[in-house]
Amino acid sequence: MAVLLLAEVAGGDLHIDATAKALTAAKALGEVTVLVCGPQAAGEAAATLDGVAKVLVADDAAYANTLAEPLADLVVSLAPGYSHIVAPATSDAKNVLPRVAALLDVMVISDISAVIDGETFERPVYAGNAIQTVRSKDEKKVISVRTSTFEAAGAGGSAPVEAAASAGDKGLSSWVEDKVDSSDRPELTSAKVIVSGGRGVGSEENFALIGALADKLGAAVGASRAAVDSGFAPNDLQVGQTGKVVAPELYIAVGISGAIQHLAGMKDSKIIVAINKDEEAPIFQVADYGLVADLFEALPELTGKL
């Protein structure tokens, strides 16, 4: 079986971590060709991943801003050669893969957490409160991969890199601007340690307490939806059912109650620490270490003692 893996490209660079994790799932399905919609250098970076048979580079202005319509047309133009089309379940892939699937008249298989065989997969449903095993009856499988449940493939590959022909742009949509949050901290989905703040943190200014602990630990910063909605933190830090799904070595939840929609995004973390002043908070039911305390006292103390 031949697999086409759509690489994650952001700002012209290959997002190695997300691509390498999806590659692990893709390798279980067959020989993997990686499609990189971006500059040659991004393609060459993908070629160094272990287990890649070939890299196709589509370096065309039509793909520079990851607009769904031209990207989907490109993937569909390449689809005849492949039994599986796979991508990491990033916002870009979630935007484009269902479009690809509909154009191929197949069902998309979103957010798989395990590969059973070439047509059978596990995926979480109901905010992770149930796991479905689904078998696809479609001839071609279009799959997005929950990266938090797959180990990243290693380096050491040297696959050949070829150019892919552009499939053009019908101009249905056009890019206006990106507002990217620049931070020197590690990125949420690849971080080993995450410190997340919730509504309990109280304000954008107070959120600096979360940042200070994160910096001490070399951690990424996350947030609950309530914290994002209240303007304490930008939207791309939201962890949960409808935000990012993470599974770091250590997740520290501060002033977060533990709603199922939040747990959906972090309950596969290796060690969970919860700091909350309410001993009844549901977050304590999933925490390995719980501390009932006022975060305004506990956080500075913890940061100071590390």
Next chain:
Amino acid sequence: MKILVPVKRVIDYNVKVRVKADGSGVDLANVKMSMNPFDEIAVEEAIRLKEAGKADEVVLVSIGVKQAQETIRNGLAMGADRGILVTAAEDVHTDIEPLAVAKILKAIVDEEQPGLVIMGKQAIDNDMNATGQMLAALLGWGQATFASELAVEGDSAVVTREVDGGLQTIKVALPAVVTADLRLNEPRYASLPNIMKAKKKPVDEKTAGDYGVDVAPRLEVVKTSEPPTRQAGEMVGSVDELVTKLKAAGAI
């Protein structure tokens, strides 16, 4: 301009989901059902566009069991004008897949000719996040998913999207499909007089067969199981104790 808003009846987001012991699915009998939260946001956005004079009619569609009539009534009580109920299943446990839903919606769009379709980005039961993109594909329209801001300007819409790296703004030619993210707006509550009025608003009743769409699933659900549960942890009495434990566990 007419706006079409597909709304799905799902388990209420506050209900604790119970997986059936025999692995056949999730128990939905006698469970509180509500409109998918993202769809409420889509309905609200459509009504606001109408109130702003950018649209003249808001039409709701729900596909599933006949009880989805209630979901449509809820949206009509918020202020939508009329509804289309497409019965496609008898058993409340049958979920119609995004591809089949998109095909039915395409047929309805062909009939109704809306200038904009606004829908939820994701149904909180199957967590597919697919139907809007699939509908746009079938129609050959542009799409603007995960919208946190929407402005209709002449023959296009400017949409700010919530993406992994932050926010992206795009312009999409109308007609188009927009899918709503959580921060697009805060949906209103229906007032009692509006709930009464909604009872009189027209709801067309159709079946999947009327549109010639085969709703047989492409993904066979082999089994549904409980996720692994986490082992109960321990409470620590102080920050010092926490630091000691984390060091002992090799976490810091």
